[in-house]
Amino acid sequence: MYQDRTDISRINMAADKHDIYAGGQWSASWQPPYASAGTLSGPGWTVELKGSTGRQIKDNFRYTSAARNTVAPEFATATPLSAVTAPDGAAALRIEQARDDQMVHHYRVDITDTTTGTKVVSSKVLSDFYFMPRPNVLDIPVPDAVAGNTYEAKVVAVDAYGNASPEATLTFTR
Known part of the structure; x- marks a missing residue:
């Protein structure tokens, strides 16, 4: 001082x-x-x-x-979301990490089973900003995913100031 x-x-x-x-x-x-x-x-x-x-x-x-900083995070690709199968055979949503001029803090993740109308995931997921190097992707498990059902995922990247990216969406069938 x-x-x-x-x-x-x-x-x-x-x-x-x-x-x-x-x-x-x-x-x-x-x-x-x-x-x-x-x-x-x-x-x-x-x-x-x-x-x-x-x-x-x-x-x-x-x-x-x-x-305050007003720059919102942005996804680096037009298709930052994909459906993957985890090593244990479970369904997962893969998010390619967004970028920000300072730091992406978390993602708002909502996944709905459109076949039943049930929301299966509604959560904030930390971006793993505390790891160095930061992982390039995050895999979010889709609990109790049913084979043949269709799911809609909506993801928004949020920085430490609360600035939010445009919503990324993906519709996939398990």
């Missing part, structure tokens, strides 16, 4: 080897003390305090609701 600004460093505090979970076990002891102080996870942020009075500083503050 300085007189006229605050600099914020983005630090990945999960930089120790104990944070790796593979094969059902942690790779090392998860107890502190940690060997690492973290790693930089991107460029830092500077919050500037412009003005000589509290009112001027508040009026000049740039991180306000009016100045």
